[in-house]
Amino acid sequence: MVQDAHWISGREHGRRLESRILEERLQQAVAQGHRRLEVEAFGQHGIGGRLWRSGGEPIHVIVHGTSGQRLGSMGFFNTTVEALEPASDDVGWLNAGAEIVVHGHAGNGVANAMAQGKIFIAGSIGARGMTMTKHNPRFAPPELWVLGSVGDYFAEFMAGGIAVICGHDPANPGNVLGYRPCVGMVGGKIFFRGPHGGYSQTDAKLVPLSDDDWRWLVKNLQSFLERIHKTELFPLLAQRSQWQLLEARSPHEKAAVPRKSMSAFHRDVWERELGLGGLIGDLTNLDRSPIPVIATGNLRRYVPVWENKKYAAPCEASCPTGIPVHERWRLIREGRVDEAVDMALAYTPFPATVCGYLCPNLCMQSCTRQGLRMAPVDVTQLGKASLKAKLPPLPSLSGKKVAVIGAGPAGLSVAWQLRRLGHEPVVYDRAGELGGKLTAAIPTSRIPHEVVHAELERLRSVLPHVYLQQELTQDDVEQLKADYDMIVIAVGAQKPRLLPVPGKERLIPASEFLRKARRDAVQVARRVVIIGAGNVGCDAASEAYRLGAEMVTLIDIQEPASFDRERQAALAAGAVFRWPCFTKAITDQGVELTSGEFLEADMVIVAIGDQPDLAFLPKSVQTERGFIKVDAFYQSSDPQIFAIGDAVRLGLLTDAIGAGRKAAQAIDDIFHGRRPKQPLRPMIDPRRVKLEYFDPRHLAFDDVTQCALECASCGSCRDCGICVAICPQAAIHRVSGHNGDFEMVVNPERCIGCGFCAGACPCGIWNLVENDPLTI
Structure with missing residues (x-):
């Protein structure tokens, strides 16, 4: 016994303890703070597993005597389980991170369903080792190291991890991999040394041992031999020419490998071994061939449908x-x-x-x-x-010209899209520079000046005809109708809305304040009240603090509609939000509320929205509540005039940009004699x-x-092959198309409509629909 180790015996008063009692005592010892445990075992099961209460501190369990089944099963990180003698079945079953060392042989089922951790065996193991292992890519792959050989059905349904079979003093010198290894293998690697009797070529393949593989093997081989106290074997085992490597075939590779049909298996294997009577051949010789009970083809109740890109993400x-x-x-x-x-x-x-x-x-x-x-x-x-x-290559001009009134985000978006479609946009704006809100009102604290400047320069390179400081009248627009094939109005909302309360002349519109603030051309008072706590109000608050304000209060009649980013910036600067607050009057001293409360202020900014200035509109264009009335394609009551952006309805910058793209597409459709249509693709x-x-x-x-x-790639196939791999009937295969396109195709004569593909697809591509033979 090692000094300072906690000794636990599996026998008490001359009688063997039950496995659950021994486990309880192990758990109690860990809870009491013991981290080195020595166990005298008498065939108890599950020793060293599930020791999860250590708080992350390393635990070392040394097992003397005979351990029972499931040594170290469900082991956890920072747990080492070391058996000084051979071990029984299911060593490391469901291992979740423990290191398990067996100084001798181990029974069947070693590393069964292991997900993490390492298992070191200083001898050989029995059947069905490394079965159903898995690998979570967030963690290191699980590892099984065997000094000798492995038993039958090794790596059955192996889905991940690494196995190393050293072939030294093996239990089966003529076949270190046992009978029928790798059946159903879908992931992982197997390094092995010594002769073998074949493997499932449908599921696995021999691959050359790369330099990286060899470096990994040599490095970890030395660690393995140290753990089992066999370092003297390193020169013998570290000879590259003696090692081979098996890997799982990919789903695409498996699809290309011919599979034995059930009828052929029944004829060539089943009847050859057991005769016509099958398992009860000693009682009868009647033909007991299986009768299919799972329907395929038109008899399926449900069929899988590959709906790639049918739905929008x-x-x-x-x-x-x-x-x-x-x-x-x-x-x-x-x-x-x-x-x-x-x-x-x-x-x-x-x-x-x-x-x-x-x-x-x-x-x-x-x-x-x-x-x-x-x-x-x-x-x-x-x-x-x-x-x-x-910039993409731009098409030659079609001869169609479009006048765009407004050089803000909406106007520049439609002009950009029109040029991409081959038409010539000509932009007019009454401001002195391109950009609209981007260059006039949005604080520089929210976006670096060089970013906006670079993107405007990119626009100028494709929009040579831009006329600034152009104040247009109704007559001017009528002339534009005669000179251009189409007109797009994108003037934005320039007129600030004011409250109809006494003293409203004292209010400073937020848009005006922000324009001046960008040029540091406004003197900010000590106390500021902002009426309207939306995005613009928050921007005004941040700018007020930047320019020297000491106290800024934002009030609103409801919970502010500002987005998190703008509101957090205002809060970080020191702003106070209050709602619901209803303004009664504006005075020299501040804001009087309808509740009777008075908010002292040296400056009052109003940020309750703006309206478009539409005095230049021709009479042929209808308006509604101060905005231009348009249809679904942004065409006004005058078929030659489109309108987008805040002149139609107030919205985000992205709303204005998106409207520009849709309007440009509709105009292009009209130029080509097509009826505009909206591509409708529902969201997945x-x-x-x-x-x-x-x-x-x-x-x-x-x-x-x-x-x-x-990215989950919602509604768009990632070509991961999971559907191919999981189909129990191998009914799905990938068909390559032109230009890298592909399609997943279902063989209806193999498909049983089980829905595994739909249940496992990460991207939601597969859908299981009720079968209608008339539509197939």
């Missing part, structure tokens, strides 16, 4: 600009980062400015991962990377997406590559 469906974010992540997974970055320009001219900085990221808010409280994939990283997006039901394949503890993303790997 939640991120794409919620993005007003319609960017297929999951497709960009797919390109990155395939190593096509530049294509992923450039793709954004097909949907928006501001992928970095808006997606990277200013958008509230509705795509992330609707990310399927949020349903399990997992961090959504960080689209802002891809947005910021899009600053380096390269998030419940179809399986997030169990991802680590829920992943709360941050280092780069775009990691983001791409964490």
Whole structure:
């Protein structure tokens, strides 16, 4: 007995303790703080397993005598179980991280269903070792090391991990892998040394031993021999030419390997071994061939349907600009980062400015991962990377010209899209620079100036005809109708709304305040009250503090509608939010509320929204409640005039940009004599997406590559092959198409409609529908 070790005997008063009693005493010893335990075993089962209450401190269990079944079963991290003598069956069953050492032979089922940890055997093992093992990619693969040989059916249904069979002094010198190894193997590696009698070539293949494989083997071989006290064998075993390596075949490789049919198996194996009577052949010789009871083909009740890209991913469906974010992540997974970055320009001219900085990221808010409280994939990283997006080749001009009134996000978006479609946009704006809100009102604290400047320069390179400081009248617009094929109005909302209360002339519109604040051309008072606590109000609060305000209070008639990012910035600066508050009057001293309370203020800013200035509209364009009335394609009552952005309805920057893209497509359809139509693709039901394949503890993303790997690719096949691998009838196979396209095809004569494919598909591609033979 080692000094300071806690001794536990499996015998008391001359009688053997039951296995559960011995386990209870082990658990009690750990709970009392003992971390080195020596156990005198008399065939008790489960010794050294489930010692999970150590608080992460290492535990070492040394077993003297004869251990029973399941030594170290369900073992955990920081647990070492060392048997000084041979062990019985199921060593390391369901091992979840323990290190188990057996100084001798072990029975059947070693490492059965092991998921993590290491098992070292200083002899040979029995049948069905390393069966149903698995590997969670978040952790190191489980390992089984055997000094001798393994028994029959080794690595049956092995789904991950690494096995090393050294072949030294084996129990079966002529076949170190036993009878029929690797049947059903779908993952993992097997290093072995010595002769073998074959393996399941349907499921496994011999591969060359690479330099990396050999370095790993040599390094860990030395550790294995140290653990079993056999270091003198290292020179003998460390000869590369003696080792071979087996790996599981991929689902695609398995599909190409011919499988023996059940009828052929029955004829060639079953009847040859047992005769016509089968298992009761000693009683009867009647033909007892199996009668199929599971229907295939048209008799199936349900059939699987591959619905790849039939539904939009939640991120794409919620993005007003319609960017297929999951497709960009797919390109990155395939190593096509530049294509992923450039793709954004097909949907928006501001992928970095808006997606990277200013958008509230509705795509992330609707990310399927949020349903399990997992961090959504960080689209802002891809947005910021899009600053380096390269212009695609532009088509030659069609001869069609479109006047765009307004050089803000909406106007620049429609002009950008029209040019991409081959038409010539000409932009007019009464401001002195491009950008609208981007350059006039949004604080520089929310986005670096160089980002906006770079994207506007990219726009200027494709929009040569821009006329600024152009104040248009009704007559001017009528002339534009004569000079251009189409007109798009994108003037935004420029007129601030004021409260109809006494003293309203003292109010400072938030848009005016923010424009001056960008140029540091406003003197901020000590106490500021902002009426309206939305996004614009929060921006005004942050700017007020930046310019020297000491106390800023934002009031609203309801819970503020500001987004988290803007509100958090205002709160971090020191702003106070109050609601519900109803304004009665504005005075020289501050704001009087209808409740009788008075809020002292030296400056009062109003941020309750703006309205468009539509004095220039021709009479042919109808308005409704101060906004231009349009149809689903943003066409006004005048068929030659479209309207988008805040001139139609107040919204986000992404709403304005998305409207520009849709309007440009509708105009292009009209130019080509087509009737505009909206592509309707419903959003996939998030419940179809399986997030169990991802680590829920992943709360941050280092780069775009990691983001791409964490994307669930909702509704779009990732070509992972899980459906092919899991189909019990091998009814699914992959068919390659042109330009890298592919399709998963179901063989109806093999498919039994079990639904395994739909149940296991990570992306929700497979759907199980009721069978209608008339439609097949």
